[in-house]
Amino acid sequence: MSVARVAISLPTQTRGYASNRFLLAGGFLLASLAIIAVLAPWIAPHDPGTVEVRRVLGAPDLLHPLGSDVLGRDVLSRVIYGLRVSLLVSVSAVAASLAVAVPLGLAAGYFGRWVDTAVSRSLDMILIFPAMLLAVTFVAILGPGSLIAATAIAVIYLPILARVMRTSTLVVGQHEYVAGARARGASHLRVLTTHVAPNALGPVIVQASVLSAFALQLEAGLSFLGLGTQPPTPSLGGMLADGRDVLTQAPWVEVFPGLAIVVAVLAFAFLGEGLRRFFDPLGVTE
Amino acid sequence: MSRQLAFVVHRLLLTLPTLLVMSVVVFLILRLVPGDPVRTMLGFRATDANVAEMRRQLGLDQSLINQYLNWLGALLHGDLGRDIVSHAPLSELLAQRLPVTCELTALSMLLAVIVGVPFGVRAATGGRWARRLTEGFVIFGISIPDFWLGIMLVLLLSAILQLLPPSGYVSFSADPLGNLRYMTLPVLTLAVGEAAYILRTTRGTVAAVLGRPFVTFLRAKGLSPARIIYGHALRNAGPTIVTVVGIQVGVLLGGAIIIETMFTLPGVGRLIVTGVNQRNYPIVQAGVLAVATLFIVVSLITDLIVGWLDPRVVDGAAA
Numbered sequence: 001m002s003v004a005r006v007a008i009s010l011p012t013q014t015r016g017y018a019s020n021r022f023l024l025a026g027g028f029l030l031a032s033l034a035i036i037a038v039l040a041p042w043i044a045p046h047d048p049g050t051v052e053v054r055r056v057l058g059a060p061d062l063l064h065p066l067g068s069d070v071l072g073r074d075v076l077s078r079v080i081y082g083l084r085v086s087l088l089v090s091v092s093a094v095a096a097s098l099a100v101a102v103p104l105g106l107a108a109g110y111f112g113r114w115v116d117t118a119v120s121r122s123l124d125m126i127l128i129f130p131a132m133l134l135a136v137t138f139v140a141i142l143g144p145g146s147l148i149a150a151t152a153i154a155v156i157y158l159p160i161l162a163r164v165m166r167t168s169t170l171v172v173g174q175h176e177y178v179a180g181a182r183a184r185g186a187s188h189l190r191v192l193t194t195h196v197a198p199n200a201l202g203p204v205i206v207q208a209s210v211l212s213a214f215a216l217q218l219e220a221g222l223s224f225l226g227l228g229t230q231p232p233t234p235s236l237g238g239m240l241a242d243g244r245d246v247l248t249q250a251p252w253v254e255v256f257p258g259l260a261i262v263v264a265v266l267a268f269a270f271l272g273e274g275l276r277r278f279f280d281p282l283g284v285t286e
Numbered sequence: 287m288s289r290q291l292a293f294v295v296h297r298l299l300l301t302l303p304t305l306l307v308m309s310v311v312v313f314l315i316l317r318l319v320p321g322d323p324v325r326t327m328l329g330f331r332a333t334d335a336n337v338a339e340m341r342r343q344l345g346l347d348q349s350l351i352n353q354y355l356n357w358l359g360a361l362l363h364g365d366l367g368r369d370i371v372s373h374a375p376l377s378e379l380l381a382q383r384l385p386v387t388c389e390l391t392a393l394s395m396l397l398a399v400i401v402g403v404p405f406g407v408r409a410a411t412g413g414r415w416a417r418r419l420t421e422g423f424v425i426f427g428i429s430i431p432d433f434w435l436g437i438m439l440v441l442l443l444s445a446i447l448q449l450l451p452p453s454g455y456v457s458f459s460a461d462p463l464g465n466l467r468y469m470t471l472p473v474l475t476l477a478v479g480e481a482a483y484i485l486r487t488t489r490g491t492v493a494a495v496l497g498r499p500f501v502t503f504l505r506a507k508g509l510s511p512a513r514i515i516y517g518h519a520l521r522n523a524g525p526t527i528v529t530v531v532g533i534q535v536g537v538l539l540g541g542a543i544i545i546e547t548m549f550t551l552p553g554v555g556r557l558i559v560t561g562v563n564q565r566n567y568p569i570v571q572a573g574v575l576a577v578a579t580l581f582i583v584v585s586l587i588t589d590l591i592v593g594w595l596d597p598r599v600v601d602g603a604a605a
Binding site for chain 2: 125128129130131132133136137139140141142213217220221224225226227237240244247248251254255258261262265266269
């Protein structure tokens, strides 16, 4: 299906990294966010949990560039720490999903027959439920928290990533060098790990990057509902929930955490689109 | 006609295992809770007698297979059990809540299609500016989390411009105009992201169809561009667009969980969140069951429409 390919058709070339604007923009944004997240304890101007009664709903000023929240906590510091949690949850969720999806997709695509049927049909069951509904159901069973949110997100994206890996494996598996390796007497495991997997990973990496953007939104959504990251740990979604009642008095409490989510989502989305143009000229991920 | 009928029957039969799997998952929600779900629900002050009574009410004192069969049997008779707090039958609760969620989802999708399809066609056929503007809208629509967009819309349209109420609800039957006033902000919030998806899909599919040889032939025949686009390209792009609309209904139903909570709409989504927060598992089960069933039914209808629009799908299923 060539939907998304025709869809995002800004003039770019796939000849190199330098000419790929999406890759550059996404990579730069994400690298900046990652640096901010890692260096949070040193960059954040204040402690994100320090309550300052005199500063309740304080407007932005030099000392608190993004203002302070309902408890007088510094919004900038909380956004920095919140970003850290959001990135950690979304990236680790997608990484965990990849770790399971790649072997499953490889096996389904390479061995075909009953392996394919078993893997594909069981993963299809996850798709019966809308993503957010499944995430909330997970939390209903296991209780709220970052780890549960990450697990839920990992499970939700498993069928999508495995399906991309399966398709990509099917494409790579038809190449003659794979048949050649088998003819030379290489074991299935060796063929899979040295010939098929390295060549089939591109599209799944692209998809993982795109899904990280959605994972970030999902995590923020769960935290917004009070079902994701729990206080006192600052989270972007949680900040949005806390500030809802004071929206008109102190809009900065709502505007900046939301903008942080948007920037992070854009970073992943751009990176995904850039990687797609680079890694997936055949359009397996579309 | 018989092939069409065979397709409908085939598709209906495919829905049964899906419903069955879904029912097992919903059934297991209560049973998978770590520790003792009854103690979790009733709290630490519950006496042993209370716990035993609740366990009996929920049928937890039987074997797992028996529990499932009894639960499924009751479900097929429309008995979803009772809310453990208000003791109201859950089927009544759902009957009140489901129309709100359906209205929110349907209006949002309608708005998204009304915006997404024409602008998608324009983007596929228009010049550079049309492409750039729609590209910007797509990136904006997909990247902005709906709950943040909702907050910003409340800030702009209710707090600053005071055009719409920030939250609340009246039913359509009680006050149609009031209902639409309360629904406007939630619907706008949900529709923006969906419109972006549908626009992107329409643009991509229509552009792909316009590149096919039969379109060149139609042009050579002297057909007007409008006729080619609306009479042929859109007709061919229809099945893909309808499929995406069907899939995106799932996203809307998920989004409704957040948006209903945010705008205090009394829908199933908010019911589920309340259930999760209260550890009221029967409510969570009923809510999840309702939303998942709705999604499965929408997927079924989508597939039937696609089959009707594209006879090749019917032939493929029959083969």
